[in-house]
Amino acid sequence: MKDRALLPEAGQFYKANLHCHTVLSDGRWTKEQVKAEYQKRGYSVVAFTDHRHYGWHPELMDETFIPLAAYEADLNEPFPPSGDFQRVRTYHLNFYDTHPETRTGFEAQQPPQRYGDLAALNEFLAGKEAEGFLCCYNHPYWSLQNWQDYKDLDHVFAMEIYNHGCELDGLYGYAPQAYDEMLRTGRRLFCLSTDDNHNVYEPGDPRCDAFGGFTMLKLPRLGYAEVIEALRQGNFYASTGPEIHHLVIRNGALEVSCSPVEKIYVVTSGRRCLMELAAPGQTLTGAAFPLRGDEEYIRVECRDGSGRRAYSNAYWLDD
Numbered sequence: 001m002k003d004r005a006l007l008p009e010a011g012q013f014y015k016a017n018l019h020c021h022t023v024l025s026d027g028r029w030t031k032e033q034v035k036a037e038y039q040k041r042g043y044s045v046v047a048f049t050d051h052r053h054y055g056w057h058p059e060l061m062d063e064t065f066i067p068l069a070a071y072e073a074d075l076n077e078p079f080p081p082s083g084d085f086q087r088v089r090t091y092h093l094n095f096y097d098t099h100p101e102t103r104t105g106f107e108a109q110q111p112p113q114r115y116g117d118l119a120a121l122n123e124f125l126a127g128k129e130a131e132g133f134l135c136c137y138n139h140p141y142w143s144l145q146n147w148q149d150y151k152d153l154d155h156v157f158a159m160e161i162y163n164h165g166c167e168l169d170g171l172y173g174y175a176p177q178a179y180d181e182m183l184r185t186g187r188r189l190f191c192l193s194t195d196d197n198h199n200v201y202e203p204g205d206p207r208c209d210a211f212g213g214f215t216m217l218k219l220p221r222l223g224y225a226e227v228i229e230a231l232r233q234g235n236f237y238a239s240t241g242p243e244i245h246h247l248v249i250r251n252g253a254l255e256v257s258c259s260p261v262e263k264i265y266v267v268t269s270g271r272r273c274l275m276e277l278a279a280p281g282q283t284l285t286g287a288a289f290p291l292r293g294d295e296e297y298i299r300v301e302c303r304d305g306s307g308r309r310a311y312s313n314a315y316w317l318d319d
């Protein structure tokens with residue numbers, strides 16, 4: 001097993017919220033409020049993913065803030081005659097634009113509304129990829145989706161392992177099982193932690209859906225192209241609190257360093273999970289895990305005393 005830095009050694013981490021709604025769809029904050037409130041809390045990147053509304057807001061861009069051009073599309077099962085959405089399964093997909101400055105008059109496109117026709121959906125996703133969009137598969141738990149719905153999804157660069165709005169909506173936020181299920185099909189995709197904020201409740205309210213799920217991007221410098229490159233390469237980790245500082249494979253062992261946590265787990269493609277656990281009342285800020293070489297993929301989860309987690313991407317040992 002060759003030595004390898006899993007997160008880039010050079011550069012700096014920048015905090016990002018990659019899923020956000022504004023008054024341009026069903027959110028309550030304007031894009032300017034989103035920028036101001038997120039910047040106040042240390043964010044440098046927000047993706048504007050309004051429902052079916054392509055949000056490219058270059059006027060918000062400056063040397064301290066990158067607004068990613070994006071939108072959220074949906075593909076729903078037919079509604080029952082009552083029109084009740086309660087049991088309607090749905091795909092929600094975020095599309096991040098890799099080169100918004102080259103488009104004029106672009107409008108958000110919806111996938112063909114034929115739920116269950118994966119070939120049609122994948123063809124749509126292939127088209128968006130060819131147009132220069134990175135697609136993320138969102139919140140499968142909230143969407144009432146299962147293995148049948150997502151196992152054959154192609155052309156998605158990532159999925160949400162955590163969605164804060166969904167967590168507040170009914171504990172539908174975490175999706176590590178779906179992520180492993182996708183990985184175990186052999187699909188190589190990354191994982192994001194996002195807010196999906198609509199801001200119906202103000203900061204300070206326990207139902208406030210902002211600032212709970214974020215993604216830390218390691219960049220040589222803050223810029224639109226650098227953010228896109230980090231997304232493409234997987235130079236980031238997802239979190240609801242803890243920080244991951246370094247992830248390196250050295251001398252056949254995975255070395256992890258992080259902010260103080262209670263538990264560090266290394267999930268693999270099989271049932272075997274490596275772990276380092278702090279004694280009760282203690283914390284850990286790192287560990288080294290000897291690898292056997294048959295793990296196929298490894299991904300790290302660091303959990304603190306409040307149950308908050310940092311998730312690395314999955315890394316394939318044959319890469």
Ligand SMILES: [Zn+2]
Nearest residue numbers: 072092138139
């Ligand atoms: Zn959604």
Ligand SMILES: [Zn+2]
Nearest residue numbers: 019021072196
């Ligand atoms: Zn959303």
